[in-house]
Amino acid sequence: MSSKILQGNIRKINFCQFCGGPNKHEIPDGEEKVRAICTRCGKITYENPKMVVGCLIEHDKKILMCRRKIHPSYGLWTLPAGYMEIGESAAEGAIRETWEEANAEVEVQSLFAQLDIPLVGQTYMIFLAKLKNPHFSPGPESSECQLFELDDIPYDSLAFSSMLVTLNLYIEDIKVGRPKFHYGVINKRPGTSPSEIHAYTLDFHMQS
Amino acid sequence: MSSKILQGNIRKINFCQFCGGPNKHEIPDGEEKVRAICTRCGKITYENPKMVVGCLIEHDKKILMCRRKIHPSYGLWTLPAGYMEIGESAAEGAIRETWEEANAEVEVQSLFAQLDIPLVGQTYMIFLAKLKNPHFSPGPESSECQLFELDDIPYDSLAFSSMLVTLNLYIEDIKVGRPKFHYGVINKRPGTSPSEIHAYTLDFHMQS
Numbered sequence: 001m002s003s004k005i006l007q008g009n010i011r012k013i014n015f016c017q018f019c020g021g022p023n024k025h026e027i028p029d030g031e032e033k034v035r036a037i038c039t040r041c042g043k044i045t046y047e048n049p050k051m052v053v054g055c056l057i058e059h060d061k062k063i064l065m066c067r068r069k070i071h072p073s074y075g076l077w078t079l080p081a082g083y084m085e086i087g088e089s090a091a092e093g094a095i096r097e098t099w100e101e102a103n104a105e106v107e108v109q110s111l112f113a114q115l116d117i118p119l120v121g122q123t124y125m126i127f128l129a130k131l132k133n134p135h136f137s138p139g140p141e142s143s144e145c146q147l148f149e150l151d152d153i154p155y156d157s158l159a160f161s162s163m164l165v166t167l168n169l170y171i172e173d174i175k176v177g178r179p180k181f182h183y184g185v186i187n188k189r190p191g192t193s194p195s196e197i198h199a200y201t202l203d204f205h206m207q208s
Numbered sequence: 209m210s211s212k213i214l215q216g217n218i219r220k221i222n223f224c225q226f227c228g229g230p231n232k233h234e235i236p237d238g239e240e241k242v243r244a245i246c247t248r249c250g251k252i253t254y255e256n257p258k259m260v261v262g263c264l265i266e267h268d269k270k271i272l273m274c275r276r277k278i279h280p281s282y283g284l285w286t287l288p289a290g291y292m293e294i295g296e297s298a299a300e301g302a303i304r305e306t307w308e309e310a311n312a313e314v315e316v317q318s319l320f321a322q323l324d325i326p327l328v329g330q331t332y333m334i335f336l337a338k339l340k341n342p343h344f345s346p347g348p349e350s351s352e353c354q355l356f357e358l359d360d361i362p363y364d365s366l367a368f369s370s371m372l373v374t375l376n377l378y379i380e381d382i383k384v385g386r387p388k389f390h391y392g393v394i395n396k397r398p399g400t401s402p403s404e405i406h407a408y409t410l411d412f413h414m415q416s
Binding site: 010012013014015016017018019020021022023030033036045046047048049050051083084085086087088089090091092108109110111114116118119121123125140180181183185203204206207208 | 217388
């Protein structure tokens with residue numbers, strides 16, 4: 001059995017969400033992955049990767065960042081971002097998260113980056129955005145919000161690898177012209193902790 | 209309570225996946241959406257949008273399509289695509305689905321389209337891809353696989369709105385040059401069935 005088959009949190013899905021019966025964790029007939037299968041009603045509860053949506057907000061050649069007042073990565077800097085919800089689009093989710101974390105009203109311009117992180121089952125979608133007005137302030141999950149010149153971005157205290165990659169790609173694009181669209185896969189080095197944000201390779205990098 | 213708050217299938221999450229206790233469906237303190245909250249252990253089971261990954265395969269100015277041998281949209285034509293799995297990237301998922309549905313080995317070139325469908329909580333990610341060799345044949349979920357000239361695409365028997373939008377954007381791009389990257393939101397017209405694939409508007413369309 002490859003390690004891939006065991007990835008994710010499928011073994012934490014102990015009970016059936018439909019009937020409450022106890023699940024077993026087995027590979028169903030004709031499939032290749034371990035699934036949570038109800039021993040009472042037979043239904044499978046699937047676990048799917050999650051989308052994280054956010055904004056890279058450009059204002060006067062500066063970037064808006066938030067300092068996290070929640071775990072994980074408490075006290076570290078991030079672009080406003082969070083889990084996409086059922087019933088909204090990625091763009092709407094990115095606008096909502098920016099409002100919640102930075103009390104900032106933004107208009108999205110284009111999708112800048114899609115970054116998959118297979119190890120944790122997450123896909124980041126970061127939109128380029130503009131402030132509709134020059135007002136922002138920390139929301140309940142942030143301790144500070146600040147516009148940073150590109151040379152002053154707090155690289156030593158970034159919250160996540162995804163933000164490091166996004167900012168690096170953005171700065172490289174800006175140096176030679178305008179931002180493109182980037183797809184990439186962030187593969188964290190095995191055995192490193194999530195807080196070791198430099199311990200990754202960027203694979204499958206393609207730009208449009 | 210807005211209709212948005214009630215979207216998704218959260219009310220079908222009847223039992224807690226952690227302890228098996230019965231869930232209630234309420235808006236937790238400090239949140240805005242109805243969640244499935246366990247009445248025994250208090251844990252919330254979240255429901256997230258799902259990613260569907262697939263390939264638009266170009267070969268000799270033709271496009272590879274599969275005729276579905278499964279429901280929904282049995283007998284209708286689609287690009288090879290399916291749910292992204294935990295532990296894989298979107299690109300790897302698109303390659304896997306193409307192998308499963310069309311027995312075709314492909315190399316992905318770039319991300320062509322990201323299309324959100326908020327009403328059903330799905331996001332499609334379609335990659336441009338090339339065949340590594342000229343072999344393909346129907347997998348277990350397909351009755352036929354065929355290369356179509358752009359003028360011969362079976363527009364009258366397409367399986368999903370997402371495929372109609374993808375193919376339309378592709379053909380428009382090809383007419384004037386090379387394929388770009390497209391982000392868009394497919395809003396199905398309220399009260400129409402999923403089989404009415406023309407009953408949508410494409411909103412938030414942005415290209416890179």
